[in-house]
Amino acid sequence: MKEQIRCAVLGLGRLGYWHAENLATRVKGATLVYVADPFEKQAEKVARELNIGKSTKNPNEVFEDPTIDAVIIATPTSTHAEMIQLAAKHKKHIFVEKPLTHDLQEAVQVIQTIKENNIFCQVGFMRRFDSAYMEAHNRIQAGDIGTPLYFKGVSRDPGSPPAEFIKNSGGIFLDMSIHDYDISRYLLGSEVTSISAHGNILFHSFMEPYHDVDQAIAYLTFDSGAAADIEASRNAFYGYDIRGEVIGSEGSIQIGSLRHHDIQILTKSGSTHDIVPAFPERFKNAYLNEIEHYIDCLRNNEKPSVDEMDGKIALEIALSAKKSFETGRKVLLSNPTLSLD
Ligand SMILES: NC(=O)c1ccc[n+]([C@@H]2O[C@H](COP(=O)([O-])OP(=O)(O)OC[C@H]3O[C@@H](n4cnc5c(N)ncnc54)[C@H](O)[C@@H]3O)[C@@H](O)[C@H]2O)c1
Structure with missing residues (x-):
């Protein structure tokens, strides 16, 4: 079992903030290392509030950081496909808010990339x-x-x-x-x-x-x-x-x-x-439980119970x-x- 999953939250709006707060304060086995949002001031504010070491307006900095194991994608749905592709190619495990993407063809492509890179993906169906x-x-x-x-x-x-x-x-x-x-x-x-x-x-x-x-x-x-x-x-x-x-x-x-x-x-x-x-x-x-499940799965090298195929x-x-x-x-x-x- 892996002791700590080093993670980053991308997108710090309504959902991203709660995921960041849960990861920073409640989820056992998770270390929230990075938060990212194009509104730099929002990223800095959340980092300060939750005592996170790093904040950035550029998600690529997160993807290129080899110490990050997993990302939580809570950016607008229109950006999900691009974010998933980048995360998967950089071998980061993925939690992505619903819907997986807006477009079926994009969904098929991201699933292929997830499979090729042998990473886990959970979709935010918190019900x-x-x-x-x-x-x-x-x-x-x-x-x-x-x-x-x-x-x-x-x-x-x-x-x-x-x-x-x-x-x-x-x-x-x-x-x-x-x-x-x-x-x-x-x-x-x-x-x-x-x-x-x-x-x-x-x-x-x-x-x-x-x-x-x-x-x-x-x-x-x-x-x-x-x-x-x-x-x-x-x-x-x-x-x-x-x-x-x-x-x-x-x-x-x-x-x-x-x-x-x-x-x-x-x-x-x-x-x-x-x-x-x-x-x-x-x-x-439910938001806390779903993120705990994601982190538990990653620590135990197990596939999350609600994955990219459910998303598709x-x-x-x-x-x-x-x-x-x-x-x-x-x-x-x-x-x-x-x-x-
Ligand atoms: N599970 C649920 O109950 C639930 C509820 C609401 C929203 N959602 C989903 O969560 C996602 C986000 O919704 P929201 O309501 O939090 O939106 P929001 O508009 O409140 O927040 C989105 C945030 O992402 C940031 N952002 C935009 N482009 C970015 C990029 N390229 N990289 C990093 N950050 C970026 C924005 O600046 C903003 O802060 C959507 O996919 C939505 O469908 C899920």
């Missing part, structure tokens, strides 16, 4: 490391609800990210629903065979020039015979609403809740509870959803698991 989704998976595996027949996914954001983010996000199917596409195949233990998707702008008219929508739904079929519907919304002005349900032949598992704290307030005017405000609060532990499959489902939405037609997927074409 697999959330205690509720993990318990649901364990219960399904244990047969508690019989054969899984149907997945219902609800992912609602309390508003939209800014136009600048939407412009480069790849759209709601890639940016948001991809989490549910991944978790549905994980929970149902089956691969998607078809998808029909719809969407509309209900509130955020600024999205129109970017051909994005703020309310979307997809209906999916799976090779086991199971099916799913997956809703994504940027219009949950009441809070961050992430829920799921798996219905089986002998019962159902409901996943997630709107409650931030597990309390109910009863007064003369009625009964209330608080609501999860945003994704950091909902998935704080979820991307293929998301791109098919986008195509279905754009054409108004159902899109068939053929054996997405094994194909590298």
Whole structure:
């Protein structure tokens, strides 16, 4: 077992900062050596705050440092393919935020480079490391609800990210629903065979020039015979609403809740509870768990449980959803698991 994994975080925005903080303060067996962001002041600030030795505005300095074992890529999705290629060619193990890339051909190319350079890659599908989704998976595996027949996914954001983010996000199917596409195949233990998707702008008219929508739904079929519907919304002005349900032949598992704290307030005017405000609060532990898993795997020279192929499959489902939405037609997927074409 390797005692310490020397790592670097690339991109210090919303996600990159939490990954850096977790690595610097909580993750056993990780030494955060470097942080990188083109906004030099941001890189310096994070390095100061977290007591990291080195900061740079140029990720190439990280790739060229032979003492770095692993990188965490939390840069905008449009840069992922280039970052993965560079990291792999410099023999750095990779944790990359979702989606793996924006483009299927790019995904195939990065997978080839990862294989050629014999490194490990984990994709940031943190729901697999959330205690509720993990318990649901364990219960399904244990047969508690019989054969899984149907997945219902609800992912609602309390508003939209800014136009600048939407412009480069790849759209709601890639940016948001991809989490549910991944978790549905994980929970149902089956691969998607078809998808029909719809969407509309209900509130955020600024999205129109970017051909994005703020309310979307997809209906999916799976090779086991199971099916799913997956809703994504940027219009949950009441809070961050992430829920799921798996219905089986002998019962159902409901996943997630709107409650931030597990309390109910009863007064003369009625009964209330608080609501999860945003994704950091909902998935704080999952972000830590996924990075701990990554570091543990690297220390033990083991492949992470959610890898580049999972990233490619979820991307293929998301791109098919986008195509279905754009054409108004159902899109068939053929054996997405094994194909590298
Ligand atoms: N897993 C999740 O729940 C989740 C949630 C939000 C975002 N994400 C993903 O995380 C990634 C980043 O999203 P974000 O919301 O943190 O974005 P962000 O815009 O907040 O941060 C991105 C950061 O990367 C920096 N950057 C840009 N180009 C760079 C480069 N070439 N090298 C190094 N740094 C660079 C930017 O200056 C910025 O600080 C995206 O792929 C997004 O899809 C995942």
